[in-house]
Amino acid sequence: MIAALFLSFLATALEQTPPQGWWVVKDSKGLCQIAVPPDWQALLENTGAAVLQEATNAIAVVTSQPAQAFKPLPDTLQRMLGIRKNELFENSAKRVFYQEKVSHRPDEANAYNAIVPGRTGTCSCHVVALPSVAEETAKNIALSLGPVEP
Numbered sequence: 001m002i003a004a005l006f007l008s009f010l011a012t013a014l015e016q017t018p019p020q021g022w023w024v025v026k027d028s029k030g031l032c033q034i035a036v037p038p039d040w041q042a043l044l045e046n047t048g049a050a051v052l053q054e055a056t057n058a059i060a061v062v063t064s065q066p067a068q069a070f071k072p073l074p075d076t077l078q079r080m081l082g083i084r085k086n087e088l089f090e091n092s093a094k095r096v097f098y099q100e101k102v103s104h105r106p107d108e109a110n111a112y113n114a115i116v117p118g119r120t121g122t123c124s125c126h127v128v129a130l131p132s133v134a135e136e137t138a139k140n141i142a143l144s145l146g147p148v149e150p
Contacts, residue, residue: 018144025050026148031064032123035144058129060141070117072096097142103131114142123147
């Protein structure tokens with residue numbers, strides 16, 4: 001039981017640590033951040049967005065919602081958003097993480113959303129990427145979401 005608890009804690013810690021060489025993108029208010037691979041570039045200065053070559057390949061956007069309370073998505077909202085059970089990866093007191101759109105063709109993007117508690121509200125991340133971008137990369141960007149440390 002203790003080993004399982006330790007492994008659960010270790011997995012949580014590892015998923016929040018971006019791979020070595022990734023760089024940080026902060027939202028326009030400087031409250032929330034994500035990490036992106038080294039070959040991604042800032043979309044524009046201070047916009048909270050980064051792209052892979054161009055926005056049509058992949059884009060990751062981080063935003064903050066000051067004073068918005070964080071809470072898991074209720075079942076009714078999940079149904080309204082059309083989130084299937086197998087596309088909802090986490091819906092807990094520490095993170096909401098789901099796949100918003102599933103690609104069915106090479107020219108159709110996958111989309112992921114993550115929401116976490118911030119220091120004074122919530123932090124959100126939206127990652128959209130063509131299937132040529134590794135699914136693991138898109139998920140790791142979303143999982144890197146968190147508040148900017150003071």
